[in-house]
Amino acid sequence: DQQVKQNSPSLSVQEGRISILNCDYTNSMFDYFLWYKKYPAEGPTFLISISSIKDKNEDGRFTVFLNKSAKHLSLHIVPSQPGDSAVYFCAAISSGTYKYIFGTGTRLKVLA
């Protein structure tokens, strides 16, 4: 049973436009959510996170939105840059545990 789902395996966006990556989860015990970015031949790197007590967290060009009632989070990248081309994983965790649950990833391609 996939508790964290990223239903779009890939996404292409024009440089300068907004990229929106989506993630759905099923476990209501998750209270902390993260986004990771992965380049080829590298490990995933932490990008941004959000606690379940918030509905938005912003860090420069990256904003994560959380809709708890819909069990949905999204990552917005504005403006998108070619260097943002990578695979993006969302992850979720319940406080008091150490086990991160990852989605299957969305491959973002930003076209110059």
Place this chain on the structure above:
Amino acid sequence: SAVISQKPSRDICQRGTSLTIQCQVDSQVTMMFWYRQQPGQSLTLIATANQGSEATYESGFVIDKFPISRPNLTFSTLTVSNMSPEDSSIYLCSVGEGDSPLHFGNGTRLTVT
């Protein structure tokens, strides 16, 4: 954040053999984790490597297949034993301390022929 060095970065192995993957961290950490990413799949936790005690394995993973060592607070190894083509994956070492997010090494891309 901790710097994690993992080796080998990639290997091609014959079925029936074993491969040991090393993970070195530049600072002492309590918890080290081993993940697997099969082609087109999400990252799946194999086990938590605890210094001074046996590793804690997740459902579907067993010590005989994936023995883990954790001799000190900066180093761990994962062995993939008696390999089959289904073991072809990226294996990732990671560390997480307190409220800090999980940090990953660059991974080992394993191909079993």
